[in-house]
Amino acid sequence: MDVTRDQVHSEDSGGDGSFTELQKALLATDTLEQFLQELATLAARLVTDGLSCGMTMRSTGRPATVACSDPLASEIDEVQYRLDDGPCLHAMRAGLRVHIDDTASQEQWPRFEAAAQARGIRSCLALPLLADGKPVGALNLYARSPAAFGQAQTRHAQNLAENASGALSLMLRLASYSELTEQLRSSLSSRAVIYQALGVIMAQERCTQARAFEMLRSASQNSNVKLRDVASAIVTSVSGEPPQPHAFEDD
Numbered sequence: 001m002d003v004t005r006d007q008v009h010s011e012d013s014g015g016d017g018s019f020t021e022l023q024k025a026l027l028a029t030d031t032l033e034q035f036l037q038e039l040a041t042l043a044a045r046l047v048t049d050g051l052s053c054g055m056t057m058r059s060t061g062r063p064a065t066v067a068c069s070d071p072l073a074s075e076i077d078e079v080q081y082r083l084d085d086g087p088c089l090h091a092m093r094a095g096l097r098v099h100i101d102d103t104a105s106q107e108q109w110p111r112f113e114a115a116a117q118a119r120g121i122r123s124c125l126a127l128p129l130l131a132d133g134k135p136v137g138a139l140n141l142y143a144r145s146p147a148a149f150g151q152a153q154t155r156h157a158q159n160l161a162e163n164a165s166g167a168l169s170l171m172l173r174l175a176s177y178s179e180l181t182e183q184l185r186s187s188l189s190s191r192a193v194i195y196q197a198l199g200v201i202m203a204q205e206r207c208t209q210a211r212a213f214e215m216l217r218s219a220s221q222n223s224n225v226k227l228r229d230v231a232s233a234i235v236t237s238v239s240g241e242p243p244q245p246h247a248f249e250d251d
């Protein structure tokens with residue numbers, strides 16, 4: 001396990017293509033919610049094969065997964081929120097890069113590592129996302145094989161997190177606090193609708209959550225309709241009424 005101050009910079013920060021991809025994502029998105037979702041998808045694809053990625057940020061004072069590449073990433077994040085400890089929270093709170101080589105070792109966070117291993121996750125990499133030099137979130141990468149994050153993979157993830165931090169700083173400066181809070185709240189509401197739709201698909205198709213997510217994402221891509229809107233249509237078709245946003249907000 002490696003926990004280090006997040007100050008390592010690659011000599012060629014754009015050599016892995018992450019900067020170009022991130023720039024495209026930034027230009028193609030209108031909201032922070034959309035940008036974070038693109039970032040999660042990019043990280044899972046660019047760092048190495050077979051990864052899950054979650055994006056943790058503080059929303060209404062508490063950590064929350066505001067974007068993820070697949071449901072498993074969100075599930076592993078949620079384990080840490082329940083325990084109030086783990087690599088993604090440590091990365092966000094302390095501004096540290098956290099590397100777990102094998103969850104089977106159960107050295108630093110025994111309860112989290114045991115839970116992650118039980119869900120098929122064997123190695124983790126969490127990097128802080130900074131805005132104006134202060135940690136505001138974390139980029140959480142999970143792999144199903146041990147020792148998945150070698151020097152090259154860690155460098156790619158580091159470059160992506162650093163470039164994303166610059167973009168976040170710009171977006172936060174342009175957005176007021178109230179606008180940011182509303183965007184994060186909207187992201188959480190979207191995820192709730194998506195998970196409702198996943199439940200409907202799983203029941204109808206008798207499939208796993210991962211398969212249901214792939215079906216939902218394919219429907220979104222093929223129809224060029226936002227994932228949340230496709231999910232909302234599915235929930236509406238079953239319940240007879242559109243999802244109510246207030247049902248997903250904290251009291």
